[in-house]
Amino acid sequence: xxxxxxxxxxxxxxxxxxxxxxxxxxxxxxxxxxxxxxxxxxxxxxxxxxxxxxxxxxxxxxxxxxxxxxxxxxxxxxxxxxxxxxxxxxxxxxxxxxxxxxxxxxxxxxxxxxxxxxxxxxxxxxxxxxxxxxxxxxxxxxxxxxxxxxxxxxxxxxxxxxxxxxxxxxxxxxxxxxxx
Amino acid sequence: xxxxxxxxxxxxxxxxxxxxxxxxxxxxxxxxxxxxxxxxxxxxxxxxxxxxxxxxxxxxxxxxxxxxxxxxxxxxxxxxxxxxxxxxxxxxxxxxxxxxxxxxxxxxxxxxxxxxxxxxxxxxxxxxxxxxxxxxxxxxxxxxxxxxxxxxxxxxxxxxxxxxxxxxxxxxxxxxxxxx
Numbered sequence: 001x002x003x004x005x006x007x008x009x010x011x012x013x014x015x016x017x018x019x020x021x022x023x024x025x026x027x028x029x030x031x032x033x034x035x036x037x038x039x040x041x042x043x044x045x046x047x048x049x050x051x052x053x054x055x056x057x058x059x060x061x062x063x064x065x066x067x068x069x070x071x072x073x074x075x076x077x078x079x080x081x082x083x084x085x086x087x088x089x090x091x092x093x094x095x096x097x098x099x100x101x102x103x104x105x106x107x108x109x110x111x112x113x114x115x116x117x118x119x120x121x122x123x124x125x126x127x128x129x130x131x132x133x134x135x136x137x138x139x140x141x142x143x144x145x146x147x148x149x150x151x152x153x154x155x156x157x158x159x160x161x162x163x164x165x166x167x168x169x170x171x172x173x174x175x176x177x178x179x180x
Numbered sequence: 181x182x183x184x185x186x187x188x189x190x191x192x193x194x195x196x197x198x199x200x201x202x203x204x205x206x207x208x209x210x211x212x213x214x215x216x217x218x219x220x221x222x223x224x225x226x227x228x229x230x231x232x233x234x235x236x237x238x239x240x241x242x243x244x245x246x247x248x249x250x251x252x253x254x255x256x257x258x259x260x261x262x263x264x265x266x267x268x269x270x271x272x273x274x275x276x277x278x279x280x281x282x283x284x285x286x287x288x289x290x291x292x293x294x295x296x297x298x299x300x301x302x303x304x305x306x307x308x309x310x311x312x313x314x315x316x317x318x319x320x321x322x323x324x325x326x327x328x329x330x331x332x333x334x335x336x337x338x339x340x341x342x343x344x345x346x347x348x349x350x351x352x353x354x355x356x357x358x359x360x
Contacts, residue, residue, distance in 0.1 A: 043270050043280035050271055070260060080250060080263045087264035088271065090223050091230055100223035 001156065002029065004062035005148030006053070006089040007141045008070065010045055010081035011038055013089070014141030015053070017060045018131065018149035026153055028131040031142040032056060046088055053092035065093030066152035068144065069102040103151055108144070111151035123147050181336065182209065184242035185328030186233070186269040187321050188250065190225055190261035191218055193269070194321030195233070197240045198311065198329035206333055208311040211322040212236060226268055233272035245273030246332035248324065249282040283331055288324070291331035303327050 001021060007014035013034040020026025034052040036045040057065070067089045070082050086102075093100035106116035112126045124143040128136045130150060137143045181201060187194035193214040200206025214232040216225040237245070247269045250262050266282075273280035286296035292306045304323040308316045310330060317323045 042282065043274040046267055046271050047274040050275070079260075083260045083263035084267035084270075087226055087267035090226050090264075091268065091271075094223040094227040095230070102222065 001064070001153055002060070002062045003064055003066055003149040003152045004057060004060055004093070005066045005145040005150075005152065006092070007068050007144035007148060008082055008086035008089045009141060010036055010049070010085045012139065012141045013049060013053070013085055014139075014143070014145035015056050016137070016142060016144075016146030016149050017056075017062060018146060018153060020150070020153045022154050022156060025130050025132060026150055028133060028137075028146060029060060031137050031146055033139060033142055042084075046084060049085060049088050050092065053089060054095070057092055057096045057098070062098065064099045064101065064152065064156075065089075065096075066148045067093070067100060067102050068108065068148055069104045071104075101152055103148060103155070107155070108147050108151045111154055112147045120144075181244070181333055182240070182242045183244055183246055183329040183332045184237060184240055184273070185246045185325040185330075185332065186272070187248050187324040187328060188262055188265035188269045189321060190216055190229070190265045192319060192321045193229055193233070193265055194319070194323070194325035195236050196317070196322060196324075196326030196329050197236075197242060198326060198333065200330070200333045202334050202336065205310050205312060206330055208313060208317075208326060209240060211317050211326055213319060213322050222264075226264060229265060229268050230272065233269060234275070237272055237276045237278070242278065244279045244281065244332065244336075245269075245276075246328045247273070247280060247282050248288065248328055249284045251284075281332055281336075283328060283335070287335070288327050288331045291334050292327045300324075 002019045005016045015032040017029035018026045019029055034049055036048050067086055070086045090100050109118040109123055110116040112130065113122050120140050124136045124140060127143045127146045131146065137146055182199045185196045196211040197209035198206045199209055214229055216228050247266060250266045270280050289298040289303055290296040292310065293302050300320050304316045304320060307323045307326045317326060
């Protein structure tokens, strides 16, 4: 399964592509950081981001897209830009006909470090180890995007297992009823 | 000058098309409200809005797009959705190669009512009067979108006059220097 993770931002937007299966160390395909100028017009910035993400989706042909969910807990100005960038990120996947899943920062941290309150350094360290990289991905936005992709692969696996278990249980119950 | 105004929202997004010149009552071409279901997936909602706005821009062929600027002053959850919808709105214009301008709610209110703190009813009443409509546009999101388009036409005119005056003054100063 190839997943393209996006850590949305207007000034720096992290993009990470990982290929893998649930429960095993994945393989890093690529990572990028899309930048737009903060003194540029908002329409121009969103359009630049839109084009860059569409190009990366076309280049890497992922099966699904994972985007970090945005909360209005930080600086109000930054958060509005991040929310706008996240809309562009979600659209980049949706417009390509791909399933798009959003994850909270703590879901991503918990997936790669085991703790939902892990710091940025810890996330970067674990991404580097899990993907067996020679050096930590830089900037942190790229590491976060790779962590999102890993989170999606692993969570997808968990969900698949839960669904399979539920299906098996339902079948067993059905067989039990048939036998009686 | 034909302007397409967008009052961004995920649940209800107002779109209003007005044709006019600065300082004269404009003509309403059309208004629409794009709705998406609040219990629907965010990727699906943004994609629906994206497609609807692209279709309206293609249908009405405006020369420019005016979008309401979003502030994080209200309900946090709503504001994140509104910020995402505003990104889709800005992109709808930018992707069509049109100039996109954003206006604050108070700029829009001031343009159509003379007061930046006017209420929704007052904005709707003035939009109805200025565009010589038989009935007030409903819902209020549509009236706001029409007000945005009017605001853009009038402000654009003001800006054009200011630029013309500045140019004339610069020319005069230049001639003065030449004569000496």
